[in-house]
Amino acid sequence: MTVTTAAVLVPLLPALAAALIFLTGRRAPGFVQPLAVLPTLAAAGLAVFVAVRQGGEEPLTAAHRLAPTGNDSLPIELALRLDGFAVLVAVLVAVVATCVQLYSTGYLRGDRRYPSYAALVSLFTAAMLLVVYTDDLIVLLVGWEVMGICSYFLVGHYWETGAARAASLKAFLVTKLGDVPFLIGILALASDAGTFRISTIVARLTSSLSSFELSHPTLIALLLLAGVAGKSAQVPLHTWLPDAMAGPTPASALIHAATMVAAGVYFVARLLPVFTASAAALIVLAVLAALTMTGSALAALAQDDIKRILAYSTIGQLGLMTGALAVANREAAVFHLLTHGAFKALLFLAAGVIIHTAGTGSLRALSRLRGLKERAPDAYWTMTIGLLALAAIPPFSGFFSKEAVIGAAEHAALDSGSGSATVAGWIVLAAALLTALLTAAYAARLWLVAFHDPVHARPEPLPAAAVHEDSTPAMTTVLWLLAVPALLLGLTYRALPDWLDGGSLAPTLTTSVLATAAALTGGLIMYAGWRRAYEADAAVDPGPALLGPLFAPAGAGFGLDTAYRTVFVRPTRAAATLVRFLDRTVIDTYVRGAATAPGLLGTLTRRAQTGNVQTYLAALIGGALVLAVAAVLVAAGG
Numbered sequence: 001m002t003v004t005t006a007a008v009l010v011p012l013l014p015a016l017a018a019a020l021i022f023l024t025g026r027r028a029p030g031f032v033q034p035l036a037v038l039p040t041l042a043a044a045g046l047a048v049f050v051a052v053r054q055g056g057e058e059p060l061t062a063a064h065r066l067a068p069t070g071n072d073s074l075p076i077e078l079a080l081r082l083d084g085f086a087v088l089v090a091v092l093v094a095v096v097a098t099c100v101q102l103y104s105t106g107y108l109r110g111d112r113r114y115p116s117y118a119a120l121v122s123l124f125t126a127a128m129l130l131v132v133y134t135d136d137l138i139v140l141l142v143g144w145e146v147m148g149i150c151s152y153f154l155v156g157h158y159w160e161t162g163a164a165r166a167a168s169l170k171a172f173l174v175t176k177l178g179d180v181p182f183l184i185g186i187l188a189l190a191s192d193a194g195t196f197r198i199s200t201i202v203a204r205l206t207s208s209l210s211s212f213e214l215s216h217p218t219l220i221a222l223l224l225l226a227g228v229a230g231k232s233a234q235v236p237l238h239t240w241l242p243d244a245m246a247g248p249t250p251a252s253a254l255i256h257a258a259t260m261v262a263a264g265v266y267f268v269a270r271l272l273p274v275f276t277a278s279a280a281a282l283i284v285l286a287v288l289a290a291l292t293m294t295g296s297a298l299a300a301l302a303q304d305d306i307k308r309i310l311a312y313s314t315i316g317q318l319g320l321m322t323g324a325l326a327v328a329n330r331e332a333a334v335f336h337l338l339t340h341g342a343f344k345a346l347l348f349l350a351a352g353v354i355i356h357t358a359g360t361g362s363l364r365a366l367s368r369l370r371g372l373k374e375r376a377p378d379a380y381w382t383m384t385i386g387l388l389a390l391a392a393i394p395p396f397s398g399f400f401s402k403e404a405v406i407g408a409a410e411h412a413a414l415d416s417g418s419g420s421a422t423v424a425g426w427i428v429l430a431a432a433l434l435t436a437l438l439t440a441a442y443a444a445r446l447w448l449v450a451f452h453d454p455v456h457a458r459p460e461p462l463p464a465a466a467v468h469e470d471s472t473p474a475m476t477t478v479l480w481l482l483a484v485p486a487l488l489l490g491l492t493y494r495a496l497p498d499w500l501d502g503g504s505l506a507p508t509l510t511t512s513v514l515a516t517a518a519a520l521t522g523g524l525i526m527y528a529g530w531r532r533a534y535e536a537d538a539a540v541d542p543g544p545a546l547l548g549p550l551f552a553p554a555g556a557g558f559g560l561d562t563a564y565r566t567v568f569v570r571p572t573r574a575a576a577t578l579v580r581f582l583d584r585t586v587i588d589t590y591v592r593g594a595a596t597a598p599g600l601l602g603t604l605t606r607r608a609q610t611g612n613v614q615t616y617l618a619a620l621i622g623g624a625l626v627l628a629v630a631a632v633l634v635a636a637g638g
Contacts, residue, residue, distance in 0.1 A: 003053045004062050006046045007080055010090060011129035013039040013046075014097070018122035025115025036101045036118035040125060044094035047129075051087035055499045059083035061135060061199060074190060081135035081199050084499030085334055089266055090132045092341045096258035097125040099478045103349050104250045106472030107356070117157055121254060124150040128259040132266065137186050137196040140267070144182075144231070147260045148175050154255070155247040167246040174240040175230040182227020188220050189274065198270055205273040214277055221274060221281035224267075225288075232264030232318050235291045239560050241315055242299075245307040249352035252307060256314040257345035265321045265337055269330040276328050279420035286326035286424035290431035292319030295558060297438035301445065301543050302555035306351045306361040309446055313390060314344060316435055320405050323428035327421065329408035331500045335493070336401035342485035343389035343398055346382055350479055353379035353471040354450065366450045367540040373451045376471065380451055382479040387447050389486045391440040391519050394512075400490030403507035403515060406432045410511050429511075436515045440522035441546070448530045449540050 017039035025032050054060055063079035101121060108114045127150065130143035149172075156168030192214050193201045204212040214220060228234065233241040241261065245252055255261060268275060268285075275281050293316050300312035317340045324333035355361045357376040358369060366372060373380035389398035409432055412425025493505040529542030544551045553559060 001049075003050055003060060003082065004080065006053075007050050007082055007133055010043045010046050010050065010094065011126045011133065013043045013126075014122040014129070015126035018119045018126065021115055021119035021122065025119065029115060032115045032118055033105050036122060037098070037105065040094065040098045040101050040122060043125070043129070044091070044098045047087070047090045047094040050082060051091050054082045054087050055084055059199070063135070063197075066139075074194065074196060076138045076196060077136045078139060079135035079197060080133050082133065085266075085269060085330070086132050088338060088496075088499060089262070089334065090129055092338055093125065093128050093132060093258045093262075096341055096345045096482075097121065097254060099345060099349070099482055100250045100254045103253075103352070103475050103478040104248070106475040107250055107352055108248060109472070113157065117154070117248065117251070120150050120153050121251065124154065124254060124259055128263060131263050135198050137190060137198060140198075141183065141186060144227075144263060145179070147231075147263060148172065148179070151175075151244070151255060151260050154251040155244045157247050157251065161246065163243075164246040167240075167243040171240040171244050174237055178227045178230020178237050180226075181223040182230070185220050185223030185227065188216065188223065189214070192216070192220065202271065202273050205277060214274070217274070217277040218280045221278045222284065224271070224274070225281065225285060228264035228268055228322075229288065230264075231267075232261045232322070233315050234264070234318060234322060235288050235295065236560065238292065238296070238315050239557060239564065242303075242308050242311040242557065245305065245311050249307065249348055249355065252311075253345045253348035253352075256311070256348060257341040261314060261318055262337055262341065265318060265325070265333060268322070268325045269334055272325060272328065272330045275325070282326050282328070282424050283420055283427075285322055286427040289319045289323035289326050290427050292316065293323065293431045293435040294438070297435050297442065298547070298550060298554045299557055300442040301438065301547055302551050304363050304555075306354065306363065306366075306446065306450065307348070309363075309442060310344070310347050310351060313347075313439070313442070314340075316439065317344070317390075320402065320432060320435065323432060324405040324408050326424045327408050327412035327428055329405075329412075329503070331497065331503050331505060332401070332404035332408045334500065335404050335496060335505055336398075339389070339397040339401040339485075339489050342482060342489050343386045343396075346479065346482040346486045347386040347390065349475070349482065350379045350383035350386060353475055353479065354383070356471055356475075363446070363449045363541060378471070378476040378479050382483045384447065385483045385486050387443040389490075391443040391523065392436060392515060393440075393519060394516065395487075395490070397486055397488065397490035399516070400493045400505070400507060402432075402436070403512050404493065404505045406436075406511040406515050407506075407508045410508065433514055433518050437518040437522035440519035441526045444523040444526040445530070445541070445543060448527065 017035050021032055021035050060082040061080065063077045065075050066078050067076045069076060101118065104114075104118065104121070108117060111117070124147060127143040127146035131140050131147070134140045134143065152168050152172040155171050156164050158164040159168075189201065190196045193204060193212070195201060204210050205214070226237075230237040241256075244255065247255075275285065296312045296315035296319065300309050300316070303309045303312060317336070321333040321336050321340075324330070324336065351361065353376055354366075354372070357379070358366060358372060360366065385396065389396040392399045392402040394400075406429065409425050409429035412421050413429050415421055415425065493507075496505055497503055525546065526542060529546045530540060533542045533545055534540050547554060556562070
């Protein structure tokens with residue numbers, strides 16, 4: 001099998017599986033699980049095959065013309081580009097999707113809507129793989145939008161609940177708010193460059209032999225960033241992601257670790273020369289990344305639900321990736337994308353086991369239970385690994401990838417060659433170090449409050465009323481499979497540059513010491529606050545005491561949802577109310593009047609038709625007299 005054929009099959013297999021499940025899921029439910037797991041597993045195997053064959057080699061491209069656009073130089077093509085970035089991200093997507101499908105067979109057992117769920121996950125996976133492998137902007141847009149509709153249905157899987165319905169609608173509308181300028185940006189970029197091919201655009205912008213420049217680089221970059229902010233949940237379009245936790249936990253793992261939110265970061269990495277063509281766009285990206293990192297970390301410290309903590313964590317980690325892109329280092333961004341995909345999938349799926357076992361994801365409720373880590377030891381130990389990776393404690397994977405980002409920011413900050421790059425570097429560096437402290441703090445809070453009690457050396461068993469159900473072997477197997485890359489993937493920092501752009505991903509001494517010290521400080525502060533809070537009033541959550549007056553606004557996402565309701569939702573509803581009033585009271589009045597007037601005239605006419613000849617003769621004589629008088633008056637006036 002050729003590499004090109006294998007690459008075509010990677011997104012095609014889950015897409016075909018989705019179609020078969022949609023068609024046969026209700027009539028043959030016994031085939032749903034095999035159709036959900038096996039094609040995705042085969043796609044993962046093929047993705048690994050493509051990566052092994054193509055990694056470190058010259059990029060492989062192939063194209064087939066799909067449709068004309070009215071401009072012979074701008075056709076839409078089914079084009080593939082297999083470079084180091086694409087093949088590595090494809091492996092991440094396929095492996096995480098396989099783990100999610102396998103885990104879901106246990107997590108959603110007995111769910112009557114499992115067939116549609118499994119089909120949507122397969123379609124979601126196929127769409128993301130299409131985004132990863134394609135070299136055509138329009139085909140990328142197709143995969144981009146298919147992911148959006150899949151996320152709408154997956155987030156709203158439990159549509160009986162108002163929270164799920166509202167969350168799915170919010171996710172769809174907020175991401176579409178970014179997708180409109182994103183589409184305009186793609187068309188503007190293709191119009192400027194004269195092609196939809198990503199590799200051609202990048203080559204023209206980076207070649208020393210080409211004099212090509214974009215006509216409006218800042219405008220194009222900002223339009224594209226709007227779509228990226230929506231898909232990758234960056235400030236100010238991040239508010240949909242925490243609410244999206246209303247969906248099934250394995251679907252959340254897929255969205256957060258390998259598909260939708262990763263698409264925006266990957267898109268910027270592929271088209272980074274477009275963004276580096278505008279210094280202003282990089283400054284904007286750096287500021288948004290800094291706000292996203294720090295704001296989401298503070299919000300995570302104030303959340304009570306495990307999944308919402310992890311959701312805000314994802315927003316912050318994506319901010320780190322966009323921070324790396326703001327200092328023009330796509331290798332560090334994609335490296336962190338890979339390690340984050342592993343440990344964030346692990347964290348969400350471990351959280352699912354905890355919720356299954358305890359019947360709740362509330363930290364407040366979990367803090368009152370005893371024996372949770374004994375009842376769910378696999379979730380406890382794997383979540384510990386995931387949280388250590390998230391907190392960037394060496395030698396876990398998150399340490400190496402986060403250090404690559406911080407090192408890139410340090411290099412840009414100390415580079416005197418470009419003023420804008422220096423500014424972006426300092427912004428990202430300062431925010432990343434502060435985020436390292438806050439991330440370790442909320443990771444320690446989750447771990448301490450959910451699993452530990454400083455007083456009871458011999459934990460009591462979970463109350464029978466609190467126990468929901470045990471995890472299945474498939475669920476725990478997936479946890480340990482993901483624990484391996486969460487622990488070891490960072491050690492690939494020496495080999496990855498040969499697959500990427502060749503730049504170093506090794507940690508630097510200064511930033512490694514600073515960031516690790518910040519992480520340890522955050523963890524120790526949280527531990528001290530936890531002990532103090534417990535000893536003071538037996539409340540084991542140290543968040544309110546440590547955040548103080550920031551706790552309430554951070555827990556509410558700093559009021560962004562309220563601000564959006566005030567600025568956008570209420571005026572829109574008021575305008576809709578006004579339009580409804582004008583339509584029903586004003587316009588409909590004229591419409592009804594236009595219909596009533598002929599009716600009244602007809603009624604009068606009908607009443608005049610009495611059938612009495614004498615009446616008709618009298619009316620005729622009266623009319624003749626009126627006309628005669630009128631004629632005399634006109635003649636006298638003339």
